[in-house]
Amino acid sequence: MRWFAAVVLLLAAKPPNRLTAQDTTHIILPADTMPKGVRPMGAFLRSLMLPGWGQVATGRPMTGAVFVAWEGVTVMMTLKAQQEANYFKAIHSANLRHKRQEVQDWIVLWVFNHFLSGAEAYVSAHLRDFPPDLKVRAFPGGIGISIPFRE
Numbered sequence: 001m002r003w004f005a006a007v008v009l010l011l012a013a014k015p016p017n018r019l020t021a022q023d024t025t026h027i028i029l030p031a032d033t034m035p036k037g038v039r040p041m042g043a044f045l046r047s048l049m050l051p052g053w054g055q056v057a058t059g060r061p062m063t064g065a066v067f068v069a070w071e072g073v074t075v076m077m078t079l080k081a082q083q084e085a086n087y088f089k090a091i092h093s094a095n096l097r098h099k100r101q102e103v104q105d106w107i108v109l110w111v112f113n114h115f116l117s118g119a120e121a122y123v124s125a126h127l128r129d130f131p132p133d134l135k136v137r138a139f140p141g142g143i144g145i146s147i148p149f150r151e
Contacts, residue, residue: 004146037128051113055123058128067117074110081106 038046038057047054053069055064059129093099 002026004132029035037084040122043125044118047116047121048114048150051117054118055124058121060124063120063124067113067120070113071110076107076112078103 013149037059038054043054043058045054046057047067051067052064055061055067081099081103084101087093088096088099
């Protein structure tokens with residue numbers, strides 16, 4: 001039994017060496033396959049912290065401006081509803097419960113904006129290499145999509 005414990009201790013003290021096939025430190029990627037700009041997770045985290053930041057980092061400033069504007073609306077409406085809830089509490093209004101619900105609703109929209117902005121930045125960072133020449137056109141028999149291919 002002591003012999004078994006000694007072998008287990010010895011094996012645990014020195015981890016096994018990595019196989020050379022597992023060594024990825026010497027892999028050189030061609031220049032055209034290396035990611036350009038911010039990575040998708042980086043864009044997600046930026047927009048999670050500050051909505052719109054990830055969109056700007058991925059080259060979509062107008063989309064980022066929409067998320068920033070909605071962030072401002074939700075912040076201001078949360079503060080306004082909270083002030084009204086404080087007033088209702090001071091005058092012992094029967095509508096205090098409804099006003100507190102409104103404050104919670106605005107806080108949920110505020111948090112949702114962060115997650116939606118992060119998800120949108122994540123997807124747009126993944127799709128930044130998508131061809132910008134995509135055209136959607138209406139035809140008499142329906143809708144057509146054309147994607148140009150480079151030779």
